[in-house]
Amino acid sequence: xxxxxxxxxxxxxxxxxxxxxxxxxxxxxxxxxxxxxxxxxxxxxxxxxxxxxxxxxxxxxxxxxxxxxxxxxxxxxxxxxxxxxxxxxxxxxxxxxxxxxxxxxxxxxxxxxxxxxxxxxxxxxxxxxxxxxxxxxxxxxxxxxxxxxxxxxxxxxxxxxxxxxxxxxxxxxxxxxxxxxxxxxxxxxxxxxxxxxxxxxxxxxxxxxxxxxxxxxxxxxxxxxxxxxxxxxxxxxxxxxxxxxxxxxxxxxxxxxxxxxxxxxxxxxxxxxxxxxxxxxxxxxxxxxxxxxxxxxxxxxxxxxxxxxxxxxxxxxxxxxxxxxxxxxxxxxxxxxxxxxxxxxxxxxxxxxxxxxxxxxxxxxxxxxxxxxxxxxxxx
Numbered sequence: 001x002x003x004x005x006x007x008x009x010x011x012x013x014x015x016x017x018x019x020x021x022x023x024x025x026x027x028x029x030x031x032x033x034x035x036x037x038x039x040x041x042x043x044x045x046x047x048x049x050x051x052x053x054x055x056x057x058x059x060x061x062x063x064x065x066x067x068x069x070x071x072x073x074x075x076x077x078x079x080x081x082x083x084x085x086x087x088x089x090x091x092x093x094x095x096x097x098x099x100x101x102x103x104x105x106x107x108x109x110x111x112x113x114x115x116x117x118x119x120x121x122x123x124x125x126x127x128x129x130x131x132x133x134x135x136x137x138x139x140x141x142x143x144x145x146x147x148x149x150x151x152x153x154x155x156x157x158x159x160x161x162x163x164x165x166x167x168x169x170x171x172x173x174x175x176x177x178x179x180x181x182x183x184x185x186x187x188x189x190x191x192x193x194x195x196x197x198x199x200x201x202x203x204x205x206x207x208x209x210x211x212x213x214x215x216x217x218x219x220x221x222x223x224x225x226x227x228x229x230x231x232x233x234x235x236x237x238x239x240x241x242x243x244x245x246x247x248x249x250x251x252x253x254x255x256x257x258x259x260x261x262x263x264x265x266x267x268x269x270x271x272x273x274x275x276x277x278x279x280x281x282x283x284x285x286x287x288x289x290x291x292x293x294x295x296x297x298x299x300x301x302x303x304x305x306x307x308x309x310x311x312x313x314x315x316x317x318x319x320x321x322x323x324x325x326x327x328x329x330x331x332x333x334x335x336x337x338x339x340x341x342x343x344x345x346x347x348x349x350x351x352x353x354x355x356x357x358x359x360x361x362x363x364x365x366x367x368x369x370x371x372x373x374x375x376x377x378x379x380x
Contacts, residue, residue: 003030003334004341008176009363011036011077011084012058013098014352016049017156018164018192019087019115025169027057028334028343034359035350036074039064042353042380053331055349061360062353062380069378071097077363078103078110082179083172087115090125100187110185111175115168117159119191131159131192138163138196143203147217147224163195220244226276227252227266230305237288241279242301252300256282353380 008031012023027033035058041047042062047055064070075098078084084103086093093099100112117134118124124137135141135158136151145152168190179185206212206219218224227243243252249266253259263278264271283291288304295302306314312323312330324333327348334343356379360370373379 002341003028003343004338005173006030006341008032008083009081010034010172011074011081013084013086013088013093014038014041014047014049014060015087015115017087018160018168019085020049020051020054021161021165022113022115022168022172022190023058023085024054024056025165026172028345030341030343033058034077034355034363035060035352037062037352039070039377039380042356045351047352050349050352052329052349056326056331057346058350059355059359060350060352061356063356064378064380065096065098067376067378068097069373069376073360073365073373073378074098075102075106076365077360078106080363081107081110082176083111083113085113085115085168085172090114090116090120104185108184109179111172111179111188112185113168113172113175113188113190115164115190115192117164117192119194120187120189131156134159134163134192135196138193138200140196140200143214143216143219143222145216145222147215149217151216158199159192159196162199163197164190164192167195167198224272225266226272226279229276229279231280231283233283233286233288233291235287235289238305239283239288239291239295240303240305242303244301248299248301251298252295252302255294255298255300258282356380 005026008026010023010026010031010033012019012033012035014020014035014037023033023035035055037047037060039062063073065074078098094101100114103112104110114120116125117129118127132141132153135153138159140158141151141153143151144154168188171188171190175186175188203212212219216222221228223229225244227241227249230238230240232238241252243249250259253263258278261278264274266272266275291302292304311317317323321333323330324345325331326345329348331345334345357367357370360373360379361367365373370379
């Protein structure tokens with residue numbers, strides 16, 4: 001079965017982090033995504049931004065973008081592409097000769113995806129930054145952490161991947177779908193600071209209702225509530241409890257044996273410290289495996305906190321095939337799932353320049369010209 005994006009052709013100017021993640025998402029769904037690696041990466045046989053799992057499902061060509069013939073080669077590929085992805089600072093691709101104006105002149109239906117931290121304009125557009133900076137300015141980082149403690153970055157999930165790569169992939173699909181109707185392409189300005197802010201929409205709504213305090217670690221979903229938190233077990237493992245709704249909290253009390261105790265109501269926020277102390281004591285009385293036997297599959301909203309090394313073996317994860325082994329590496333399977341046109345992992349990460357001749361010919365450049373480009377150093 002072909003994925004839902006089969007037939008879509010995208011060029012990816014190889015970079016790091018969120019851009020490659022967006023390209024992986026498109027490729028997992030069947031798009032023909034071709035990575036354009038710099039000549040030095042081909043010569044060294046090393047991609048400085050390469051991540052084996054995240055670089056899957058794409059072929060690679062090596063092009064010297066400092067060589068006019070190399071730039072022209074990219075523009076010829078653009079003529080038959082549906083989209084292009086780049087993740088440089090604003091203005092870099094313009095200086096290279098493959099900016100949006102030049103590319104759209106070659107292919108008016110092209111969708112030009114730009115992945116940055118701060119966006120294409122604004123006072124910080126040219127400033128360096130990383131995930132931690134983008135989510136800080138977007139109003140997300142301030143609210144991650146426990147009461148009385150400093151903000152805790154959630155790895156680089158919110159800025160780079162949630163607010164960055166996923167929004168770029170979504171934007172690319174939206175614009176390519178629109179281009180099929182209008183016949184006109186456009187630029188997608190995907191900024192991690194913007195995406196991270198959008199991910200906070202629910203919290204902004206709670207704040208508008210007066211239901212969210214800016215004091216970190218005191219709210220329902222930020223470890224302030226005792227029935228929405230993690231707890232250590234007797235063997236040093238951890239469990240996650242999320243029994244927010246009344247019926248789920250009642251089941252938690254029933255299955256844990258706490259139903260017979262005279263506990264204060266969980267709806268009384270002033271009682272949360274007392275309940276937290278009791279829950280802490282409770283979960284320390286058994287091992288994680290014992291708690292799993294008691295709670296798993298129930299409506300108590302319970303789960304063990306699994307490290308990556310244990311995820312694939314959990315019965316639910318294993319049955320759904322959420323984590324799969326491909327080319328000797330454990331990795332997440334493509335998501336979401338489609339009933340008729342599922343995504344798939346077709347091949348592992350390519351080495352820089354591995355498919356240069358194959359792709360150039362397949363995308364319309366005669367083999368004789370490819371040989372000339374090789375001889376002139378424009379492609380590798």
